[in-house]
Amino acid sequence: MAAHGLICQRTILTSFNGKFPANARRFGRAVDVCPVSVGRGCERLHKERHGIVRRTSRGGRLEIRASSLAHIVENNAPASADPISIQEALGKLEVDLVTEADLKENDIRRTRRTKICCTIGPACCSYEQLEALAKGGMNIARINMCHGTRTWHKKVIQNIRELNSAKGYCVAIMMDTEGSEIHMGDLGGKSSAHAEDGEEWIFTVRQFNGPLPARTIQVNYDGFAQDLKPGDEIVVDGGLVRFDVIETIGPDVRCKCSDPGLLLPRANLSFWRDGRLVQERTAVLPTLSSKDWLDIDFGISEGVDFIAVSYVKSPEVIKHLKSYIASRCSERSIGVFAKFEAIDSLNCTESIIRVADGAMVARGDLGAQIPLELVPSVQQNIIDLCRSLNKPVIVASQLLESMIEYPIPTRAEVADVAEAVRQKADALMLSGESAMGLFPDKCVEVLRSVSLRIEHTCREDKLKSSEPLPELCESLPERISEQVCNAAAEMANNLRADAIFVYTREGHMASLLSRNRPDCPIFAFTDATDVRLRLNMQWGLIPFRMDLREDVGSNLRRTFALLKARGMMKTGDLVIAVSENLVPCDQAALLQSIQVRRIS
Ligand SMILES: Nc1ncnc2c1ncn2[C@@H]1O[C@H](COP(=O)(O)OP(=O)(O)OP(=O)(O)O)[C@@H](O)[C@H]1O
Ligand SMILES: CC(=O)C(=O)O
Ligand SMILES: [K+]
Numbered sequence: 312m313a314a315h316g317l318i319c320q321r322t323i324l325t326s327f328n329g330k331f332p333a334n335a336r337r338f339g340r341a342v343d344v345c346p347v348s349v350g351r352g353c354e355r356l357h358k359e360r361h362g363i364v365r366r367t368s369r370g371g372r373l374e375i376r377a378s379s380l381a382h383i384v385e386n387n388a389p390a391s392a393d394p395i396s397i398q399e400a401l402g403k404l405e406v407d408l409v410t411e412a413d414l415k416e417n418d419i420r421r422t423r424r425t426k427i428c429c430t431i432g433p434a435c436c437s438y439e440q441l442e443a444l445a446k447g448g449m450n451i452a453r454i455n456m457c458h459g460t461r462t463w464h465k466k467v468i469q470n471i472r473e474l475n476s477a478k479g480y481c482v483a484i485m486m487d488t489e490g491s492e493i494h495m496g497d498l499g500g501k502s503s504a505h506a507e508d509g510e511e512w513i514f515t516v517r518q519f520n521g522p523l524p525a526r527t528i529q530v531n532y533d534g535f536a537q538d539l540k541p542g543d544e545i546v547v548d549g550g551l552v553r554f555d556v557i558e559t560i561g562p563d564v565r566c567k568c569s570d571p572g573l574l575l576p577r578a579n580l581s582f583w584r585d586g587r588l589v590q591e592r593t594a595v596l597p598t599l600s601s602k603d604w605l606d607i608d609f610g611i612s613e614g615v616d617f618i619a620v621s622y623v624k625s626p627e628v629i630k631h632l633k634s635y636i637a638s639r640c641s642e643r644s645i646g647v648f649a650k651f652e653a654i655d656s657l658n659c660t661e662s663i664i665r666v667a668d669g670a671m672v673a674r675g676d677l678g679a680q681i682p683l684e685l686v687p688s689v690q691q692n693i694i695d696l697c698r699s700l701n702k703p704v705i706v707a708s709q710l711l712e713s714m715i716e717y718p719i720p721t722r723a724e725v726a727d728v729a730e731a732v733r734q735k736a737d738a739l740m741l742s743g744e745s746a747m748g749l750f751p752d753k754c755v756e757v758l759r760s761v762s763l764r765i766e767h768t769c770r771e772d773k774l775k776s777s778e779p780l781p782e783l784c785e786s787l788p789e790r791i792s793e794q795v796c797n798a799a800a801e802m803a804n805n806l807r808a809d810a811i812f813v814y815t816r817e818g819h820m821a822s823l824l825s826r827n828r829p830d831c832p833i834f835a836f837t838d839a840t841d842v843r844l845r846l847n848m849q850w851g852l853i854p855f856r857m858d859l860r861e862d863v864g865s866n867l868r869r870t871f872a873l874l875k876a877r878g879m880m881k882t883g884d885l886v887i888a889v890s891e892n893l894v895p896c897d898q899a900a901l902l903q904s905i906q907v908r909r910i911s
């Protein structure tokens with residue numbers, strides 16, 4: 312409270328040039344209403360700008376709502392003022408800079424709906440590089456615990472949190488576990504090696520004290536040599552290099568290179584016998600290793616927003632992790648995403664998606680475990696299942712692979728991105744393109760521009776499929792929410808509304824709206840920063856943070872006034888508004904309604 316009083320004082324002094332009564336400090340304590348002294352000219356100016364100034368008692372003293380005060384602060388505060396403490400103290404609307412600029416400059420209905428996730432690596436980890444990605448449209452930053460140290464990742468997380476708080480971005484953080492994939496060692500520190508046709512190489516689980524012997528590759532799991540037989544094939548990175556097994560000798564496997572190529576440190580390995588994946592051993596490797604659990608503890612303590620679990624093979628591991636997270640951090644939840652990349656996951660796709668908070672089509676490793684020609688239909692199937700079960704889904708890997716080296720994508724890559732957008736995936740993910748490529752910013756720009764274009768043509772396309780969504784919820788209050796959202800989305804389409812507004816504490820109704828993939832964007836207002844960050848993963852949602860009141864009318868009025876005052880909406884815009892029941896009582900279902908409002 313003291314800070315609040317101080318901020319008011321500082322604000323008014325700056326805004327109104329000294330017309331601040333010496334005793335105003337006494338008045339400036341209320342959280343939402345802040346008595347200030349202003350001259351007549353100021354009052355008129357303020358009324359014109361915001362329309363929400365209220366004259367109260369004696370001449371010259373006005374009550375200005377905290378929210379509009381925040382606006383004055385923005386426009387008049389000296390550069391040294393701390394915008395975040397002001398924001399917090401005044402409880403104003405929090406929106407990221409990119410969205411705000413976009414809404415101000417462009418047609419609301421043309422904002423991007425498909426979200427962008429970037430893997431952070433050496434090519435994009437500095438504060439400035441991360442800022443460039445955020446500016447370009449990155450919604451989620453992914454850190455991959457396969458690479459880098461925890462200290463390195465901690466710094467990245469700090470940079471992103473700082474960007475969010477200092478510059479108003481809303482970049483969520485996803486931590487991706489290493490998982491029990493089989494991979495090569497680090498090539499003794501070399502950046503790469505070349506395997507020539509017919510050359511003999513040794514794959515081994517041995518550790519070496521000195522330098523790695525020539526043409527030797529370490530493998531990260533002990534049982535590997537027992538698992539293989541002469542005639543088996545070792546496939547590196549999904550087929551970039553191949554070796555035939557000649558013989559196994561203790562911890563060593565002697566092989567001959569059958570497909571020459573470049574070997575990169577820690578490249579993924581898979582083993583094939585008679586055209587099928589050898590998987591007895593990988594099936595018993597734990598999905599979460601002891602190192603993964605340490606990484607998960609790290610993620611929880613660093614407050615990541617999502618954890619993506621690599622090599623999921625069954626729903627159990629997801630359930631286990633979710634209950635672990637619930638027991639370790641009760642005050643905020645972390646979204647657990649299942650990565651579909653292990654062949655076993657495809658036997659129980661639906662049951663995995665049901666227990667997870669979202670899914671990722673991890674096409675990189677998936678393509679090394681199933682024939683490549685099956686990957687597109689698996690992608691389509693997972694996206695469709697996620698949509699019907701209302702879980703966000705990310706399409707990952709090789710979207711713009713050639714852009715690791717080149718400043719423009721291939722035509723085929725653009726077609727691949729377009730396909731994922733047309734399938735209405737929630738998010739697209741860059742891997743090596745952003746982590747270690749030469750053009751991370753350009754990659755984000757390509758995802759952004761292709762998404763915008765394809766989304767637009769999908770909306771224009773009158774032939775778009777209108778298959779009804781299957782019913783999702785079971786209990787009556789939830790079914791009512793679902794029906795309200797479905798109806799609101801349909802109304803928005805039929806009335807060509809400019810936006811749907813939803814007031815939500817946990818984000819549930821926001822995601823039910825997103826599931827409908829309506830023609831206009833969905834503005835989701837929530838009072839929790841962690842919910843806001845998590846909503847940034849979902850298709851078409853523009854998440855805002857503000858203090859919600861129990862009174863829906865008051866929330867509506869405040870958001871309309873604020874968005875209009877800040878130039879993000881204009882007179883005449885048509886809005887469909889729905890609200891979760893924000894009053895803690897059993898009458899929840901009865902309080903939901905759909906309102907249609909035109910901004911005056
Ligand atoms: N934190 C990091 N430090 C160094 N290099 C990284 C880092 N993150 C990613 N990379 C590089 O970018 C490449 C692509 O990243 P990506 O996250 O797709 O990794 P990956 O090894 O393919 O594993 P996964 O299957 O989990 O995606 C990596 O192979 C690695 O070379
Ligand atoms: C993203 C990931 O893990 C993959 O494509 O394999
Ligand atoms: K990983």
Ligand SMILES: [Mg+2]
Nearest residue numbers: 652673675676
């Ligand atoms: Mg993978």
